[in-house]
Amino acid sequence: xxxxxxxxxxxxxxxxxxxxxxxxxxxxxKAMPKDNIYxxxxxxxxxxxxxxxxxxxxxxxxxxxxxxxxFWKSGGRGIRTYYYLWMLGxxxxxxxxxxxxxxxxxxxxxxxxxxxxxxxxxxxNNKFVWGPIGSHDPIANKFLDGNKxxxxxxxxxxxxxxxxxLDPSFYYCKKKxxxxxxxxxxxxxxxxxxxxQSFLAVPAxxxxxxxxxxxxxxxxxxxxxxxxxxGRFIYIKNFKLTLYAFAEFIKNVPIDSNVxxxxxxxxxxxxxxxxxxxxxxxxxxxxxLGKIPMAVVQTKLSEADVFLFPTxxxxxxxxxxxxxxxxxxxxxxxxxxxxxxxxNIDSQLVSENDSYDTIVKTLSDKLLQLFSSxxxxxxxxxxxxxxxLNNYTxxxxxxxxxxxxxxxxxxx
Numbered sequence: 001x002x003x004x005x006x007x008x009x010x011x012x013x014x015x016x017x018x019x020x021x022x023x024x025x026x027x028x029x030k031a032m033p034k035d036n037i038y039x040x041x042x043x044x045x046x047x048x049x050x051x052x053x054x055x056x057x058x059x060x061x062x063x064x065x066x067x068x069x070x071f072w073k074s075g076g077r078g079i080r081t082y083y084y085l086w087m088l089g090x091x092x093x094x095x096x097x098x099x100x101x102x103x104x105x106x107x108x109x110x111x112x113x114x115x116x117x118x119x120x121x122x123x124x125n126n127k128f129v130w131g132p133i134g135s136h137d138p139i140a141n142k143f144l145d146g147n148k149x150x151x152x153x154x155x156x157x158x159x160x161x162x163x164x165x166l167d168p169s170f171y172y173c174k175k176k177x178x179x180x181x182x183x184x185x186x187x188x189x190x191x192x193x194x195x196x197q198s199f200l201a202v203p204a205x206x207x208x209x210x211x212x213x214x215x216x217x218x219x220x221x222x223x224x225x226x227x228x229x230x231g232r233f234i235y236i237k238n239f240k241l242t243l244y245a246f247a248e249f250i251k252n253v254p255i256d257s258n259v260x261x262x263x264x265x266x267x268x269x270x271x272x273x274x275x276x277x278x279x280x281x282x283x284x285x286x287x288x289l290g291k292i293p294m295a296v297v298q299t300k301l302s303e304a305d306v307f308l309f310p311t312x313x314x315x316x317x318x319x320x321x322x323x324x325x326x327x328x329x330x331x332x333x334x335x336x337x338x339x340x341x342x343x344n345i346d347s348q349l350v351s352e353n354d355s356y357d358t359i360v361k362t363l364s365d366k367l368l369q370l371f372s373s374x375x376x377x378x379x380x381x382x383x384x385x386x387x388x389l390n391n392y393t394x395x396x397x398x399x400x401x402x403x404x405x406x407x408x409x410x411x412x
Contacts, residue, residue: 001032001035001036001102001103001405002035002036002038002099002100002101002102003028003032003035003036003037003038003101003102003103003105003405004038004039004040004094004099004101004103004104004105004118004121005024005025005028005037005038005039005040005105005107006040006087006090006104006105006106006107006108006116006118007021007022007024007025007039007040007041007107007108008021008041008042008083008086008087008090008108008109009021009041009042009108009109010022010025010039010041010042010045010049010108011045011048011049012048012049012052013293013294013295014294015294015297015317015318015321016317017108017109017110018108019205019317020107020108020110020204020205020206020317021039021041021107021108022049023206023208023394024107024108024394024397024398024401025037025039025054025058025107026054026055026058026394027394027395027397027398028398028401028402029054029055029057029058030055030395030398031395031398031399031401031402032057032402033055033057034057035057036057036059037055037057037058037059038058038059038060038061038094038097038099038101039058039059039060039061040060040061040062040063040090040093040094041060041061041062041063042062042063042064042086043062043063043064044064045062046060046062061093061094061097063086063089063090063093064086065082065085065086065089080114083109083111083114084114087116087117087118088117090117090118091117091118091119091120091121092120094118094121095120095121100125100126101121101126102125102126102127102409103126103127103128103129103405103408103409104118104119104121104122104126104127104128104129105128105129105401105405106118106119106128106129106130106131106133107132110131110132110133110134110183110204110315111133111134111135112131112133112134112135112164112182112187112190112191113135113159113160113161113163113164113170113190114163114167114170115163115167115169115170115172115173116130116173117169117173119172119173119176119177120176122176122178127178127179127405127408127409128176128177128178128179129177129178129179129181129404129405129408130173130177130179130180130181131179131180131181131182131183131187131202131204132181132182132183132202132203132204133180133181133182133183133187134182134183134184134187134204134314134315135160135187135190135314136156136236136312136313136314136335137186137312137314137334137335138153138157139153139235139236139312140352142355142356143235143238143241143312143356144235145235145240149235160190164190164191164192174191174193174197177197177198178198178408178411179198179199179200179404179408180193180197180198180199180200181199181200181201181202181404182199182200182201182202183201183202183203183204183314183315183339184201184203184314184339185201186314187199187201188201198408198411200404202397202400203315203339203340203392204315205315205316205317205320205392206320206392206393206394206396206397207320207321207324207388207392207393207394208393208394223258224258224259224260225257225258225259225260225305225371226259226260226261226262226303226304226305226306227246227259227260227261227262227304227305227306227307227308227367228261228262228263228264228300228301228304228306228307228308228322228327229242229261229262229263229264229265229307229308229309230263230264230265230297230300230301230307230309230318230321230322231264231265231309231311231318232265232266232267233265233266233267233268233269233270233273234267234268234269235269236311236312236313237265237309237311237312237313238310238311238312238332239263239269239273240269240273240276241310241356241359241360241363242261242263242308242309242310243261243273243276243277243280243282243286244280244360245308245310245330245359245360245363245364245367246261246282246285246286246308246364246367247280247281247282248360248361248363248364249363249364249367249368249371250282250285252364252368253368253371257371259285259371260285260286260287261282261285261286261287261308262286262287262289262300262304263286263287263288263289264289264290264291264292264297264300265290265291266290266291270288273288274288297321298321298325301321301322301325301327302325304322304325304327305327305328305370305371305377306327306328306330306367306370306371306377307319307322307323307327307328307329307330308330308331308363308367309322309329309330309331309337310330310331310332310350310359310363311331311332311334311335311336311337312332312334312335312352313335313336314335314336314339315335315336316335316336316337316340319331319336319337319340319341320340320388320392322384323340323341323384323385323387323388324385324388324389325381325385326378326381326382326384326385327381327384328344328347328348328370328377328380328381328384329341329348329349329384330348330350330363330366330367330370331348331349331350332349332350332351332352332359333345333349333350333351333352334352337349340387340388340392341384341387342387343380343383343384343387344379344380344383347366347369347376347380348366348380350362350363350366
């Protein structure tokens with residue numbers, strides 16, 4: 001077969017969506033060695049990709065829109081508009097290759113409110129698979145500071161609804177998809193799918209199995225007790241709550257205890273979070289490590305005791321990374337954590353429906369329990385690791401995808 005994978009985001013060792021694209025194309029190619037796998041991605045990914053080894057049946061196609069249409073793009077500014085233009089051009093570029101694709105599969109972006117223009121490659125002789133796709137659910141005002149952020153959040157939800165309901169390309173993409181894969185069941189509701197449309201819920205992210213074989217936690221009585229959190233400093237990651245919960249926890253440990261909170265990442269909220277840590281009186285126990293290489297992040301996770309990450313996103317690649325390092329997860333019973341944490345749920349997750357003060361207190365209490373008992377900490381952490389090994393490796397995801405291809409092709 002000839003299979004086309006659309007992977008706008010596709011870079012090794014980058015984490016997040018670039019890692020989704022990179023791992024999916026490689027593992028699918030490994031799982032289907034007799035088939036021809038084509039992956040189309042951004043032209044500026046080429047220099048990184050060509051330094052890597054990848055399966056011989058995997059061919060990368062690179063596309064960049066004309067600079068005349070994208071001269072305004074800088075950093076993260078306008079990324080969704082650029083993506084929209086890139087995908088339209090990439091679809092026509094793939095069509096010009098004159099390859100009879102049996103399956104066209106949109107992999108990244110993992111986005112359920114912008115259309116995939118790879119749908120225009122759909123014909124009577126092939127199948128179009130769209131996803132995994134998804135988006136963040138609306139965030140309650142109690143997690144948003146000030147009118148500005150509440151306005152931004154309302155605009156975000158409005159924009160998603162606008163494209164889903166009024167963009168004819170989105171409607172066309174939905175209609176042409178032989179199978180839609182959502183990151184969770186809620187995607188079907190957002191897309192207003194009817195019973196005639198094939199839908200599956202499959203998480204977008206996974207973990208490399210080789211890393212899992214080396215990261216089982218053992219007893220470590222060496223201080224300090226390290227709490228770790230990783231992510232971009234934006235409101236949806238909820239780092240404000242991380243600091244409040246850690247500050248409450250500090251009040252309840254012996255005064256001579258050696259405890260640290262390590263926060264890895266960067267973003268618009270950096271200065272605000274540092275000021276908040278100072279106001280809460282915990283700045284001398286919080287290490288803001290900035291944005292560091294993925295290899296160093298892995299080392300930091302392996303040295304930590306607890307992963308505190310009350311994110312409000314529906315994904316969260318770093319959650320699985322932390323679980324793979326046998327860390328207990330302290331998070332919201334919401335989105336990504338709700339999907340991935342399925343053992344010791346009461347010990348790890350906190351209801352988003354509680355009041356803000358109650359959430360802070362509950363996270364603090366759970367953190368204190370893990371601080372006080374090495375046995376509980378190791379038990380929960382190692383069960384998390386086993387959960388990832390059994391359910392969330394890239395190898396397992398690729399095998400499931402090959403089964404999905406087979407099932408989709410056999411449908412009449």
